[in-house]
Amino acid sequence: MAKAKSRGGDLWESLRTLVYAIAIALGIRTFAYEPFHIPSESMLPTLLVGDYVFVSKFTYGYSRYSLLFSPPLFEGRILGSSPKRGDVAVFRWPRDPSVDYIKRVIGLPGDRLQMRDGVLLINGEPVKRRRVEDFERRDRFGNVQERIEQWEETLPDGTSYRVLNLFNYNAGDNTGVYTVPPGHYFMMGDNRDNSQDSRVPLEFGGVGYVPADHLIGRAEIRWVSIEPSASLLKPWTWFSALRWNRMFTGIE
Template sequence: MDQEQAVAKAKTRGGDLWDSLRTLVYAVLIAIGIRTVAYEPFHIPSESMLPTLLVGDYVFVSKYAYGYSKYSIIFSPPVFDGRILGSAPKRGDVVVFRWPRDPSIDYIKRVIGLPGDRVQVRDGALLINGEPVKRRRIEDFERRDRFGNVVERIAQWEETLPGGAVYNTLDLYNYNAGDNTGVYTVPAGHFFMMGDNRDNSQDSRVPVEVGGVGYVPADHLIGRAEVRWISIDQSASLLKPWTWFGALRWGRMFTGIN
């Protein structure tokens, strides 16, 4: 190989490397753009939203549903205050938001109270603006083990919020601390959030100063959870790929969230 061929080959290798690097950079920028303005995936790590969301559900969250704040952007740079292109969530929306006490932490709950609403829980029943929320007892929620055996039955209720949102809630215990509360008046620019697993949820019933959620500022909203795209039960092990297929909850995949 003469010197000219060697130089040409080196230039080709350098060009290929640069093309690959440029393609990678474009792919990363496109992924960040989609995550910022369109949809972002989230993993459900706790049982606070049972029966709607199970541990191991992965959901897509619409980032454009409520517009954008600095928390919509990766690493949350302080590029602007408030929200742009904003629209308000509705009662009953399942929302991902940043914890007011530590905005690096994501929470997912259901919007129960809008700005100005008066929210109260009395004997386990929800009241909004002094009116009881319609609810009816339905079949128990069945907690199952990895083999499909029923290991626990939990009282389940169907609630219908003003505006028509319908969803199910769980009642683990009678006379739990969150079953009887004072009246919460939601401040302007804030929202009142609750988990569907009413006796196992640190939500707006608990002040943020003592580890709860408190009232959630509008600019802390990330987006609306719209679809479960995959669901994996806890029998799967990251280090045992052969367990992954059997752990999939096929019936929950690509299903809407209400």
Template sequence: MDQEQVVAKSKARGSDIWDSLRTLVYAVLIAVGIRTVAYEPFHIPSESMLPTLLVGDYVFVSKFAYGYSKYSVIFSPPIFEGRILGSAPRRGDVAVFRWPQDPSIDYIKRVIGLPGDRIQMRDGALYINGEPVKRRRIEDFERRDRFGNVQERIEQWEETLPNGAQYITLNLSKYNSGDNTGVYTVPAGHYFMMGDNRDNSQDSRVPVEVGGVGYVPADHLIGRAEIRWISIDQSASLLKPWTWFGALRWSRMFTGIN
């Protein structure tokens, strides 16, 4: 093989490597762009939003629903303040936001109070601006084991907000501290968030200084949870791939979130 052939092959290998790197860079940039401006996937790690969201649900969150803040971008660079192309959340939206105490941590709750609203809980019932939110008792939520056996029954209520948004809440106990509160007046530019699992949710009823959520600033909103795209129960093991298929909750896959 002469020197020209060696040089040609070397150039060809260099070109192939560069093409591969360029393709990888483009793929990363496209993925980051979609995650920043369109949809971002999130995993549900806790039961604070039962029965709407289960542990092991994976949801797509619309990033353009509320516009963009610095928290919409990976690593949250301080490139601008406030929100751009923003629109206000609707009461009843299930929203992902950054925890005011530590903005590196994501939370997911339901938007209950808008700026200026007065929110209160009385004997487990939700009041907005002095008026009780319409609710009705429905069949119990059944917590089941992997074999389908009922382990626990929990009281369920269907709430209907003033704007017509409907969803289901759980009531674990009649004597929880969050069932009777003072009146919370939502500051301008902030939102009041609550979990659907009312007795098992650290939300805006608890001040941020003691580990709760407190009032959520508008620029901490990430987006609206719109669809469950996959759901895996806790019987699956990461190190046992043969358990993955049986752990899928097929009926929850690609379903909307109310």
């Protein structure tokens, strides 16, 4: 005759299952994939406000900033490879490592970069670009609110992505030459006129050069996308606010 479990035994089993689930979730978040929310327009048109992305931790390996609470257990990075030019990466802001940023890797260690009349130059060579159809900013009902000039850039290795031009002759369209220091990266937003990135020094609120150990990982996939108009306090707005065509799509 089988013995019935006591209430205490049932409670212990439930607690143990919960502990295992939490440990697995934390392990995945720390060593495999971490979710991030896009709060700004600095990466338009690639990423919209309200996109939720999964960032792969193992692609670049691990540093203290990859770990929960960023404990200083070791220096530098381990078990990883270097970012590629064109990657969309999440990193810690060098001025305040408690703040996460997401930008595109444009400059590698030793690169010389410059913006000249809105054209990106890498090591003295202009990056190929072509004018494409305007980016259309739409409301949740699909109505076009604004059209923005859009270009496709192609990096020397063939990586292509789209960038926006909000204004002509903006301060970030003409710069001096930036030489990326060893062990650092130069990051830029795809929304070129609305991005505080490596073109702006840290002391002026920008990103500056990003140390390799501040990288968290590469953005791989949008797993959900929600119009900012949706409200957590109004569940009936959730379904209509979902951008179904962006869900579970890769990031280029």
